[in-house]
Amino acid sequence: MPHPSPSTTRPTAAELDLLQVLWRLGPADAKAVHEALLPERPDATYATVLRQLQVMHGKGLLTRDESQRPQRYAPVQTQDKLQQSLVKDFIAKAFAGSGKALVLAALKSHVSAKERAEIRQLLAKNGEQG
Numbered sequence: 001m002p003h004p005s006p007s008t009t010r011p012t013a014a015e016l017d018l019l020q021v022l023w024r025l026g027p028a029d030a031k032a033v034h035e036a037l038l039p040e041r042p043d044a045t046y047a048t049v050l051r052q053l054q055v056m057h058g059k060g061l062l063t064r065d066e067s068q069r070p071q072r073y074a075p076v077q078t079q080d081k082l083q084q085s086l087v088k089d090f091i092a093k094a095f096a097g098s099g100k101a102l103v104l105a106a107l108k109s110h111v112s113a114k115e116r117a118e119i120r121q122l123l124a125k126n127g128e129q130g
Contacts, residue, residue: 009059010086017041018052019061019075019082027065027074 011019021036022028028036030050037044053073056062065072075082087102095101111119 009061010089011056011061011082014052015056015061018049018056019079022062022073022075023079027072029068029070029072031070033073 017037017040018033021033025032025036030046030053033053034044034046034049037049053062053064057064057073061076062073063076065074077085091097091099091102095105107116
């Protein structure tokens with residue numbers, strides 16, 4: 001049976017935690033993923049992490065290199081590509097397709113003064129290039 005397309009499979013919050021670890025580590029076995037996850041989720045057991053990696057592989061979110069022992073897992077999509085896809089879906093569903101509405105909502109309550117200054121610089125720089 002073919003794997004679902006990673007572009008149609010949306011990771012759960014727990015799966016995103018594991019993807020963050022794998023993006024940081026690169027291809028890794030379950031033990032390395034478990035150890036890297038412990039500071040953030042001390043309740044996570046090795047068995048749970050291994051089972052979750054196997055499920056994510058089945059969903060098409062991870063590749064698994066079976067030529068090595070222990071098997072190594074890696075994300076199918078880059079962090080940037082998956083984030084862009086998730087943001088696009090979120091904008092469509094929560095903000096009626098308006099990127100401006102998303103940005104305004106974020107600016108109201110989720111952006112520090114320092115981040116606002118960085119955003120202004122980015123916008124000014126992009127304005128000069130455009």
